[in-house]
Amino acid sequence: MQNKITQLFNVTYPIIQAGMIWNSGWRLASAVSNAGGLGLLGAGSMYPDVLREHIVKCKKATNKPFGVNVPMLYPNLEEIIQIIIEEGVKIVFTSAGNPKAYTQQLKDRGITVVHVVSSVKFALKAQEAGVDAVVAEGFEAGGHNGREETTTFTLIPMVKEKIDIPLIAAGGIANGKGMLAAMVLGADAVQVGSRFVASEESSAHRNFKKMVVEAKEGDTLLTLKELAPVRMLKNKFFEEVMELYTKNPTKEQLQELLGRARAKRGMFEGDLDDGELEIGQIAGLIHDIKPAAQIVEEMVSEFETAKISIQDL
Incomplete structure (x- = not known):
């Protein structure tokens, strides 16, 4: 090769x-x-x-x-x-x-x-x-x-x-x-x-790996384009992001919701509810x-x- x-x-x-x-x-x-x-x-x-x-x-x-x-x-x-x-x-x-x-x-x-x-x-x-x-x-x-x-x-x-x-x-x-x-x-x-x-x-945390292998088609979405576009699994945090979008948020409001260390919390520490779970569509x-x-x-x-x-x- x-x-x-x-x-x-x-x-x-x-x-x-x-x-x-x-x-x-x-x-x-x-x-x-x-x-x-x-x-x-x-x-x-x-x-x-x-x-x-x-x-x-x-x-x-x-x-x-x-x-x-x-x-x-x-x-x-x-x-x-x-x-x-x-x-x-x-x-x-x-x-x-x-x-x-x-x-x-x-x-x-x-x-x-x-x-x-x-x-x-x-x-x-x-x-x-x-x-x-x-x-x-x-x-x-x-x-x-x-x-x-x-x-x-x-x-x-x-x-x-x-x-x-x-x-x-x-x-x-x-x-x-x-x-x-x-x-x-x-x-x-x-x-x-x-x-x-x-x-x-x-x-990655074992919890996150487990969620990846259980993912199905359509379980990820690209969002937060106003900050830095990110594709992630749909979870509680994701739903909070979607709910905020219904209120036509400012960039500052999105940043406030994102906060700090969301990705670490999700992928490294295994918080499947409030963490940012970054993964590709191919997870399915x-x-x-x-x-x-x-x-x-x-x-x-x-x-x-x-x-x-x-x-x-």
Whole structure:
């Protein structure tokens, strides 16, 4: 399965585990990397000293490449970037911000940089900023998302048509068939989030993992676009958000309801009523909690089987 992405990251399979907040610690990242994919630490839910600890532990747990995902809407960015450089991390995925901010600084130190986008416009801006690859993430994805509501399988061929650098598909991909479909449409690799939430090594609370595997079609919705669009499972907090929308709320009222640490409360601490439970639409296709290595192995096996099956069409 060697291609531009496996060569860029020096990995066996073109499968990237998304660097999700409250889910993607060193155990998950190292497990995916050891299985032949690319594991990512989710810096968005880590204070700088915690991130350093996870990088150190990840380096001890794997001798394979791994990276760090850095959402640029969070504080302490300068310190986080400095820690990444000091600890010798070789791959950085940036998201939710201007790709020009740190790309050159990181590349000058030999770091491979990838930026996450939700539109053709931002894919072109990322390419102009000098990134090595882009992740094009569709509307189906969990967590913070783009406002355009462009689906993954619409977005991928449109981005592919306009850029020259490697392309990674994200949003709504949880198995080998989805991986093959994305690559047929022009992706060089896939980034997988929700499926790895429901892994043994994910740092998500067991309550949240259980709710993910019990989710059905239609159990998630993208909302809070006035703040930062986020797809989450419907629960008590979600219903409170919907109730507030009936009153034509201001941005400040929405922010007051959201408060602080909602995502931590839900995904990390397991509060299924008042927490923010971020997950993708594909949760309806996730039915069990498995070791990350098994998830990678099954994706690769299903990919190869599906590729053979379509040759007869």
